[in-house]
Amino acid sequence: MKNIITFICISLFCILSLSAQIRKGSRDKIKMLKISYLTDRLKLTPDEAQKFWPVYNIHDKKKHELKFKLRSEIKKAIKENENINAVSENDAERLISLKLTTEKKIYELHENFITKIKKILSYKKIIQLELAEMEFGRKLLNRYRHKKGN
Template sequence: MKKYTIILTLVLTTLQSFGQHNKESREKIMALKVAFLTQELKLSSSEAEKFWPIYNKHEEQIDLLRNKGRLEFKKKIKEVGDLAKLEESDAKKLVLLKLDLEEKMVEEKVDFNTKISKFLPYKKIMKLHLSEREFSRKLMRKYGKGKKTKE
C-alpha cells in the first residue's frame, strides 16, 4: 500500500511539474513577444500605455476562441474513438463550429484594429501585423531546430 502511495505521489508531482513548466514556457514566450513587439513598434510611452492593455485582452480573446474549437474537436473525436467513426452530422456541426469561431476571431481582430487605430498610426498597425508574423516565424524556426536535434 505504501509503495502505491509513493508511486501515486510521484506521478501527481510529475504531472503538476509538467503543467507548471508548460505555464512557465508560455509566460516566457509572451514576455519575449512583448519585448520583440516593443522593440519593433517603437511605441511612445503614451502609445504603450494605451496599447498593451488592449493588446493583452485581444490576445486572450483570440486564445479563448482558438482553444474552444480545439477542445470541441478533441472531445468529439475522443468520444467516437477515431475520426473515421465520426457521424456525418457531427462532422458538419464541427465544421460549422470552426467557421463560426473563425468568424468571431475576424470580428475580434476588426474590433482590436478599430480600437488601436484611435491612437496608433496605420503604419504602426501594419508593422504590428508584420512583427507578430515575424515573431511566430522566429519561434517556429527555433522550435524546429530544437526538435530536429532531439531526434
Template sequence: MKTKIILPFILLLVTSISFAQGFKDKKEKVKALKVAYITEQLDLTTEEAQKFWPIYNAFDDKQAELRHEKMKAILDRFEPGSVEKLSEKEASALLTQMETIEESLFTLRKKFIKDLQGVISAKKIIKLKKAEEDFNRHLLKQIREKRKG
C-alpha cells in the same frame, strides 16, 4: 499497504505539477520575448505602450480562448477513426460550430483593429501584424532547430 498505493500517486502528482509549471514558465518566457519583440518593431512611445498593451493583452487572451475552444471541439471529434463514425448531422453541427468560432475570431480582430486605431497609427497596426507573423515564424524555426539538434 497504503504506502504502496499513495507513494506512486504522490510521485505522479508531483511530476504532473512540475511538468505543468515547466510549461507555464516556458509560455510566460515566450510571451515576454513576444512583448519585447513587438515593442521594438513598433517603436512604441511610452504613452502609446501604456494604451496599447492592455488592448493587445485583452485581445490576445480572448483570441487564445477562442482558439482553444475551436481546437477542443475539433480534437474531441477527430481521434483516429472518429470522422468516419460521425453522422452527417453531427458533421454539420461540428462544421457550424467551427464556422461560428471563426466568425468570432474575425469579429474580435476587427474590434481589436478599431480599438487600436485610437491608440497607434494605421502604419503601426500593419507593422504589428507583420511583427506577430515574423515572431511566430522565428519561434517555429527555433523549435524545429531544437528538435533536429
C-alpha cells in the same frame, strides 16, 4: 504495499504538477518574448506602449479562448470516436459550423481591436503589428523545430 502505492501516487502527482508549471512557465516566457519582440519591431513610445498593451492583451486573450474552444471541440469529437475517420457526418458538419462561427467571431474581434488601437497607433504601425506577429510566429516555430531537431 500500501506505502508503495502511496509513494507512486505522490510521485505521479509531483511529476504532473511540475509538468504543468513548466508548460505555464513556457507560455509566460513566450508571452514575454512576444511583448519584447513586438515593442521593439513597432518602436513603441512609452506612452504608446502604456495604452497599447492592455488593449492588445485583452484582444489576444479573447482570440486565444475562441481558438482553444474550437480545438477542444475538435479533439473531443476525435477522441470520442477514436479517430477522425469514425466521426459521423453530422458531427463533422457541426464542427465545420463551429469553425466558421469561430472564424466570424475572431474577425469581429479583430475589427473591434483595430477600431480601438487606431486611436493609439498609426495605421502604418498597425500594419507593422500584423507583420511582426506573423514574423514572431514563424521565428517561434523555427526555434521549436530547431530544438526538436537537436
